[in-house]
Amino acid sequence: MAHATAADHLQTSTGLDNRKLLMWLFLASDCLFFGSFIAAYLLYRGRSVVGPYPADLFDIPFTSVSAFILLMSSVTMVLALAAIQRGNVRNMRIWLFTTAILGTLFIAGQVFEFTEFNHEGLSLSTNLFGTTFFVLTGFHGAHVTVGVLILLSLFVVSMRGGIQQKDSLAIELAGLYWHFVDIVWIVIFTLVYLIQP
Amino acid sequence: MASVAVPKRSPLSEALKGVRLSAADYGSIWSWIATVDHKRIGILYGVSAFVFFMLGGVEALLLRVQLAQPDSGFLDPDAYNRLFTMHGTTMIFLVVMPMSSAFFNLLVPLMIGARDVAFPRLNAFSFWLFLAGAIFLNASFFTGDILNGNLGAPDAGWFGYAPLNLREFTPGHGLDFWMLGLQMFGIASLAGGFNFIVTILNMRAPGMTLFRMPVFVWMTLITSFLIIFAMPIIAVALFELTFDRLFDANFFNAEAGGNPLLWQHMFWLFGHPEVYILILPAFGIISAILPTFSRKPLFGYAFVVFSGIAIGFMSWGVWVHHMLTTGLGTVANSAFGVTTILIAVPTGVKIFNWMATLWGGSIRFRPPLMFAVGTVAMFTLGGLSGVLHSMVPSDFQQQDSYFVVAHLHYVLFGGAIFGLFGGIYYWFPKFTGRLLNEKLGHINFWLMFIGFNLTFMPMHVSGLLGMPRRIYTYNGEMGWNLWNQMSTVGAFLIALSVLVFLFNFFRSLRHGEESGPDPWDARTLEWSIPSPPPEYNFKEIPTVSSRDAFWHQKYREDETGKIVPVLAGGAVDDEAPEDEAEGEHGHGIHLPSPSYMPLIAASGFPVIATGLIYDYALVPVGFALILIGFFGWVLEPATEEE
Numbered sequence: 001m002a003h004a005t006a007a008d009h010l011q012t013s014t015g016l017d018n019r020k021l022l023m024w025l026f027l028a029s030d031c032l033f034f035g036s037f038i039a040a041y042l043l044y045r046g047r048s049v050v051g052p053y054p055a056d057l058f059d060i061p062f063t064s065v066s067a068f069i070l071l072m073s074s075v076t077m078v079l080a081l082a083a084i085q086r087g088n089v090r091n092m093r094i095w096l097f098t099t100a101i102l103g104t105l106f107i108a109g110q111v112f113e114f115t116e117f118n119h120e121g122l123s124l125s126t127n128l129f130g131t132t133f134f135v136l137t138g139f140h141g142a143h144v145t146v147g148v149l150i151l152l153s154l155f156v157v158s159m160r161g162g163i164q165q166k167d168s169l170a171i172e173l174a175g176l177y178w179h180f181v182d183i184v185w186i187v188i189f190t191l192v193y194l195i196q197p
Numbered sequence: 198m199a200s201v202a203v204p205k206r207s208p209l210s211e212a213l214k215g216v217r218l219s220a221a222d223y224g225s226i227w228s229w230i231a232t233v234d235h236k237r238i239g240i241l242y243g244v245s246a247f248v249f250f251m252l253g254g255v256e257a258l259l260l261r262v263q264l265a266q267p268d269s270g271f272l273d274p275d276a277y278n279r280l281f282t283m284h285g286t287t288m289i290f291l292v293v294m295p296m297s298s299a300f301f302n303l304l305v306p307l308m309i310g311a312r313d314v315a316f317p318r319l320n321a322f323s324f325w326l327f328l329a330g331a332i333f334l335n336a337s338f339f340t341g342d343i344l345n346g347n348l349g350a351p352d353a354g355w356f357g358y359a360p361l362n363l364r365e366f367t368p369g370h371g372l373d374f375w376m377l378g379l380q381m382f383g384i385a386s387l388a389g390g391f392n393f394i395v396t397i398l399n400m401r402a403p404g405m406t407l408f409r410m411p412v413f414v415w416m417t418l419i420t421s422f423l424i425i426f427a428m429p430i431i432a433v434a435l436f437e438l439t440f441d442r443l444f445d446a447n448f449f450n451a452e453a454g455g456n457p458l459l460w461q462h463m464f465w466l467f468g469h470p471e472v473y474i475l476i477l478p479a480f481g482i483i484s485a486i487l488p489t490f491s492r493k494p495l496f497g498y499a500f501v502v503f504s505g506i507a508i509g510f511m512s513w514g515v516w517v518h519h520m521l522t523t524g525l526g527t528v529a530n531s532a533f534g535v536t537t538i539l540i541a542v543p544t545g546v547k548i549f550n551w552m553a554t555l556w557g558g559s560i561r562f563r564p565p566l567m568f569a570v571g572t573v574a575m576f577t578l579g580g581l582s583g584v585l586h587s588m589v590p591s592d593f594q595q596q597d598s599y600f601v602v603a604h605l606h607y608v609l610f611g612g613a614i615f616g617l618f619g620g621i622y623y624w625f626p627k628f629t630g631r632l633l634n635e636k637l638g639h640i641n642f643w644l645m646f647i648g649f650n651l652t653f654m655p656m657h658v659s660g661l662l663g664m665p666r667r668i669y670t671y672n673g674e675m676g677w678n679l680w681n682q683m684s685t686v687g688a689f690l691i692a693l694s695v696l697v698f699l700f701n702f703f704r705s706l707r708h709g710e711e712s713g714p715d716p717w718d719a720r721t722l723e724w725s726i727p728s729p730p731p732e733y734n735f736k737e738i739p740t741v742s743s744r745d746a747f748w749h750q751k752y753r754e755d756e757t758g759k760i761v762p763v764l765a766g767g768a769v770d771d772e773a774p775e776d777e778a779e780g781e782h783g784h785g786i787h788l789p790s791p792s793y794m795p796l797i798a799a800s801g802f803p804v805i806a807t808g809l810i811y812d813y814a815l816v817p818v819g820f821a822l823i824l825i826g827f828f829g830w831v832l833e834p835a836t837e838e839e
Contacts, residue, residue, distance in 0.1 A: 012399035018315045021395045029387060029425040036433035036463060040448065047454045125445035128454050135440055135448075153828070 023173050027180045030143075034184050037139060038191060041132040046197040048127035054196055057117050066109035067189045070144070073102035074182045077175045087165040093158050096171070099178065100151040103144055110141045133192065140188060143181045150174050231791035233317035234732060236628065238324050239302030243621075245328055246296040252335070253287035254695065256280045258688055261652075265685040267673035277669035278352035279371065283335075285355030286375065289475065290382050291331045293613045297478035298323075298386075300620055301393055301417050303628060307723035307730060308411045310402025310739045315395040317789040318830060323389040325799035330381030333803045337374030351375035354667065356468070357438070359449035359460035364442050370810055373442060376435045377806035383428045383435070384802070390424035393417055402722075404741035408502070411721045411745075412495060415502045416481030419509040420474050426513075427470040434463035443809055458523060465516035473512045475609060476576070477505060479616025480547060483569040486623050487551055489719045490566035491558025494745055497550040504543035511540045521589050522596045530589045537587035541580060548577055563717070564638030568619030571646055575611025579604055582657065597667075600660025606653045618645070618698070625702075626716050630728045631709030637701040641694050648690025655680035655687075720745040733786045792833060798826025 012018060080095035114134070122130045154174055157163055163170060229237060259280055263272040272280065302320065306313055314320050341349025351371040353362045362372055397418045401410070438460070440446035447453035449460055488495045495501060517525060517533035551573050560566070582604040586592045595601055618641075626632045659680040664671065671677055715724040722739060723730070725747045743749045755761050801822030808815025 013401040013405075014398055016399065018395050018399050021399060022316065022391050025391045025394055025425060029391075029429050032426050033429035033433060036430050040433070040437065040459065043459060044455065049454045124440065125447060128447050131440065131446040131448055131453075131455075135437070135446065139436075153831075 017169060019169065019173060020176075023176050027176065030180065034136075034140070034187075037132075037136045038187065041136050041192060044128040044132050048129045050127050052117075052120055052122050052126070052129075054129060054133075054192075057120055057122060058193055058196075059113075059116075060193060062109070063113065063189065063193055066106050066113075067185060069102050069109070070106045070182055070185055073099045073106070074179050076102060077178045081168065081171050081175050084163065084165060084168045084171050089158060089163065089165075092163070092171065093155060096151055096155045096158070100148050100155065103148040103151065103178075107141060107144055107148070110137065114138075136192070137188065140181070140184060143184070147174075147178050147181055150177065228791065230796060231793050233313070233321050233789045233792060233795075235302045235306050235314050235317065235320060236730060236732075238320050239299045239304075240628070241324055242295050242302060242327070243299035245331065246292050246299060249287050249291035249331060250296070251695065253284050253292055254692060256284040256287065258692060260284065261685040261688040263669060264671075264681050266682070267671050267675075267678060269670055272669065273346075274669040275352065276346070276348055278667075279338075279348045279350040281667060282351045282354050282375075283338075286334065286351070286379075288609070289355060289471075290379065291334070293475045293609065293617070294386065295327055295331075296617050297420070297475070297613075298327075298389055300413075300478060300482065300617070300624075301389070301421075303624065304723060305393060305396060305414055305417055306400070307627075307726070307734060308414050308721050309397065309400060309405055310722055310735060310741065311396065311400040312734050312738075312786065313789060314392050315400055316392050318792050318795050319388050319392050321792070322795035322799055323385045323392065325796045326381055326385035326388070326802060329799050329803045330378045330385060333381065333806060334374055334378030337371045337378075340370045340374065356464055357460075358464075359438070359457035360451065362438055362442075362460070363449060373810045374806075376438050376442070377809065380432060380435045380439070381802045381806065383432050385799075386424050387428045390421040390428070393421040394425070397421075402735075402738050402741055405746075408499070409741055409744045409746070411481075412484035412498065412501055412505075413478075413481035413721075416477045416484070416505055419505050420477045423470045423474050423477075423509055423512065427467045427474065430463055431467035431471075434460060434467070437463075439809075458520075461520050461523065462516070465519040466513075468519065469516040470512045472608070473508055476612050476616075477508070479572060479613045479620075480505065482616045482620040482623070483551065483572050485719075485721065486565045486569040486619055487554045488745070489623075489717050490561045490563060490569075491555050492561075492718070493554060493558040494720075494748075495550070496553035496556075497546075498744065500546055501550050504546040507543040508540065511536065511543070515540055518587060518592070521586075521592045534587045534589050534592075538584060541584050541587075544580055548573060548580075563622075564633065564635065564642060565619045565623035565717075567639065567642040568615050568622060571642065572612055572615040572619060575607055575615060575649070579607025579609075579611055582607060595660065597665055598660035599656040599664045599666055602666050603653045603656035603660060606649075606656070610649060610653070615645075615649075618642075623717070624723075625705070626709075626712030627723055627728050627730070629706060629709070630712055631705055632712045632716060633705045633709060634701050637697055637704075641697045641701060644690055644694035644697060648687045648692075648694055651687030651690060652684045653687070655683040659684075715747075718751075720748040722747050725750065733788060790834070792830065794826050794830035794833065796826075798823050798830065801826065 012021075014021070076095045076099045080092050080099060083089075083091035083095060117130075122133075124130055124134050151174060154163065154170060229241070232238060232241075259272060260277065263269050263277060302314070305311075337350045338348050341347040343349065349369060349371050351357070351367070351374065353367050353372055353375075357372065357375065360366060362376075397410070397414055437446070437448040441448050441450065447455045449455050449457045451457060484495055484501060514536045515533060517529055518537045521530050521533070555570075582600070586595060586601070586604065622633055622638055659677045660666075662676055662680070664675070664677045664680075671681075712728055714726065714728050716728075717724075722741075725739065726735060739746065751763055752760050753763050801819040801824075803819075804822060805816050805819030808819055
């Protein structure tokens with residue numbers, strides 16, 4: 001996965017790997033991205049002129065379970081990184097795959113939730129709640145989907161022997177992204193589902 | 198010397214028949230398409246930006262012809278709206294930003310003593326995605342019935358205010374092309390921003406501490422941070438607009454309880470940092486030019502750098518001064534009025550430092566210095582009229598009048614464009630090996646300087662006389678005729694100056710005086726290598742022990758404090774590296790291989806955008822292209838294996 005670039009021959013000025021610095025900068029930038037959508041959601045909270053309203057639709061126990069699944073996927077992600085840092089490729093594969101499965105379960109939960117809401121009369125154009133809710137959580141879901149794709153790609157590459165102990169950075173970077181997406185969900189789950197006006 | 202970079206191709210690019218890159222076809226078109234060399238990408242950025250500069254200029258000329266006399270019927274109101282929208286959007290996103298990117302690409306690695314940027318293929322991806330977005334945006338012209346004179350371009354202004362930008366008020370596809378084109382452009386800028394931050398923080402030559410970096414590199418760093426934090430905000434605003442226009446969402450729909458002002462807040466929260474994204478690179482350029490031509494180090498280096506950082510932070514706290522008349526209340530208006538006054542302080546600090554740099558220097562008035570001094574003077578005027586807008590009652594008078602048009606052109610043309618032209622005159626010899634003609638350079642400068650002031654100075658007056666901006670015509674008895682005629686004559690003088698520049702450019706490419714590596718007796722590392730620089734930039738990575746590193750290789754102080762040349766100091770070694778001869782088994786310089794993947798990945802974006810507007814079937818095709826590009830990218834070797 002991680003191939004030598006021209007930069008690898010030199011030590012970097014900060015001592016931090018170029019790719020790791022890139023990932024941190026991307027995540028910093030992504031904070032503004034989610035921050036703007038969350039701001040729009042909060043601005044429009046309680047301002048819908050027609051229903052259905054959040055209280056009519058939210059199934060907190062169900063979403064709590066899917067949030068729990070996503071949180072647990074961060075644990076398995078940490079285990080995958082710990083495994084490859086010890087050189088245990090087999091365990092890394094198992095945990096990578098588990099993380100991807102948990103992520104997929106979360107997405108499945110979201111698809112189910114979106115369909116349910118839709119059946120109960122909420123669409124993108126119904127009211128402000130529909131607009132801001134679907135777009136905010138939809139973009140989060142897209143982030144998780146990209147994450148699952150990255151995890152599965154890493155899994156396939158590792159099945160072909162492409163990831164050894166020295167390549168642990170690739171897993172670390174995927175992990176940084178995965179944990180970030182997880183943290184964003186904690187914020188969204190709290191602000192959108194738990195704290196209602 | 199190019200043979201150090203024998204490319205290693207991925208299976209996919211291998212499949213592209215007839216495409217074999219080697220040292221022999223360094224000049225072939227395929228070698229440009231697959232290039233990951235920062236210097237070539239810089240040239241591609243520069244040339245594209247200049248083409249769009251002329252396009253945006255022609256749009257401006259059409260507007261000026263229409264306004265040259267009252268009740269003119271040269272353009273109909275609809276075409277006028279589309280042309281001023283495209284003029285603003287083009288000049289900001291397709292000219293000043295990519296032209297600045299051209300300089301980042303050309304100069305940053307050379308100035309910090311690196312062989313390339315941190316992520317060469319990401320860099321190529323940035324360029325191709327910028328170009329895709331730019332072409333996509335301009336393709337909007339053809340969505341109308343162009344043969345009957347109906348252009349199809351967007352018509353909601355470069356700021357695209359809600360609710361004017363909604364489908365109800367702007368039917369047709371022009372604005373769809375605008376929002377999706379800008380989205381692509383934003384992603385390209387983000388990728389570039391990440392790349393340059395990592396490059397500057399991580400790829401500096403030994404001894405090149407942050408506070409030994411040339412000011413231009415500092416300004417690039419600050420601009421890149423502004424880009425990575427400002428672009429996500431406009432991306433969200435554009436996504437919201439996209440959902441509103443294409444999928445009937447309600448973000449800006451007042452009927453459903455939505456607030457159109459949300460668009461203005463997001464647009465200007467991006468838009469004001471954007472103003473500094475546009476001007477800081479020019480500040481960096483003139484901070485390189487002024488010391489060279491006054492033969493003195495930059496006065497107050499630390500002040501210039503820290504005031505740049507201060508501007509970077511403060512630019513996040515002034516956006517409401519674009520919205521003082523939207524009724525946010527006296528508290529908000531006063532607070533943002535005060536922050537707007539405050540941000541003038543670090544800018545003023547820079548201006549005084551530049552003047553102090555010239556003070557007492559042995560000044561050589563060569564074309565780059567003319568443009569740099571022009572930048573300082575014109576930007577100061579623009580800054581002063583800007584401070585007037587921070588006075589809220591005064592702003593209520595000036596809002597949406599030609600006074601604002603005058604102000605923003607003094608800042609962005611008088612500041613940014615003059616600075617960028619200075620940069621072209623200054624670094625042209627570095628990348629071509631030839632000097633631009635001196636006499637034509639002076640003609641270019643004076644024509645542009647006079648034309649610029651003739652165009653925009655009268656706009657202050659027409660604005661104060663009450664002429665609103667964005668009107669397609671006016672009554673002859675308003676007292677605006679003379680001022681508008683002056684502006685139109687000035688605009689054509691600017692156009693003439695650009696033609697002089699083009700003539701100079703193409704003539705000097707072939708017949709210009711040979712420059713040698715260091716024609717200006719300059720101070721920074723890029724002048725320590727041959728002109729044009731070899732593909733690998735530095736034969737040996739330099740070790741830096743002071744600011745103005747190259748100057749200190751050339752000169753030292755004797756016992757009396759006099760500056761004397763160092764014997765054989767600054768000699769440029771233009772022999773190719775010896776280890777090249779050792780071939781692939783030596784420890785030659787390994788450069789990143791050319792790659793088609795960035796182009797393939799970038800090409801997916803306009804396909805998705807076209808699909809969103811016309812036929813959803815194209816959307817998965819676009820995503821597939823992006824995936825192929827990225828997977829190919831990750832799986833192909835970045836450099837030739839040893």
